[in-house]
Amino acid sequence: MNEKAVVIETPGGAEQLKLVDVEVGSPGPGEIRIRHHACGLNYIDVYHRNGAYALPLPARLGMEGAGVVEAVGEGVTHLQPGDRAAYASQPPGAYATARVMPARAVLKLPDSIDFETGAAMMLKGLTVQYLLRRTLPQEGLKPGDFVVFHAAAGGVGLIACQWARALGLQLIATAGSDEKCALALAHGAAHAINYRREADFAARVRDITGGRGVKVVYDSVGADTWEGSLNCLAPFGLMVSFGAASGAVPPLNIGALAAKGSLYVTRPTLFTHIATREATQAMGDDLFGMVASGQVKVRIDKRYALADATQAHRDLEARVLTGSAVLLP
């Protein structure tokens, strides 16, 4: 069969993405071959493409997909040929008609979840799972607590708004337009701030919280929001820096953490959390439960042909997308 995959020869702009013919072999020990029905689009794909996260070259792209298992290698017991499956996983290579990959992070997809939803929710939904369930301040979070979540109308963001509402949290969303703020509110955010219009979002957060500040800031914007995010935190608050869509966070002045009230900082990544099959399955079961119960609805606002990956990257970087987007092989 004539297989296709998106590759880069050199890091750079979206024009570096090329759809090429590839061979897809048989799975080795611990691997599967999966035929994709849909592939997820994620901001990490931009960091891989532009070299912010360096990959050995030439490189394939894409960390999220859903489809049907075609073959399993020796030692794989949790999947069999014909299974519907979905994943968020290293190494990159999800922008493809089919691929061979480690089985460890691939989960059976419940029948109630279609392939496009599966491809749109695994990396983003597992990220929200570990953020809101496991990346917590000293004494945890309880209903009524305030958190700040930046870029709340994006793929990760809209899942976070809904999951936070299900936990009873008051999520203060930030987003880059009034329309995006309205979207975050419609998905469960308690408050929303357009941080392109209101640059001092920390002052608004202080107003909303009666001057106290929040217990956690979940910040994936990076350079543009770092300082303001620290200013949103209550004493002993937790700064969770989990991405850098606007550029790398400046070097940490550790003394600032004392001056602003004995703050904590962490820089987590999903891949530490899904390092074992058992952990991935437990997190996936939690995510599937949230989706099956209707508490989290995965919104797909844009579908692209796999051949149009360049346009998808341009749109993602231009901040014109909301919710999740998928590439269709």
Ligand SMILES: NC(=O)c1ccc[n+]([C@@H]2O[C@H](COP(=O)([O-])OP(=O)(O)OC[C@H]3O[C@@H](n4cnc5c(N)ncnc54)[C@H](OP(=O)(O)O)[C@@H]3O)[C@@H](O)[C@H]2O)c1
């Ligand atoms: N560490 C982890 O485990 C992990 C896992 C998954 C995702 N992430 C991070 O989470 C973030 C969200 O991922 P996603 O795939 O769902 O993407 P996304 O939120 O759909 O897109 C990124 C958003 O970032 C905002 N943004 C702010 N400044 C920007 C700038 N200068 N250029 C481009 N975008 C800017 C934009 O929203 P506004 O216009 O509303 O500002 C944009 O829509 C990314 O930073 C990603 O790297 C981290």
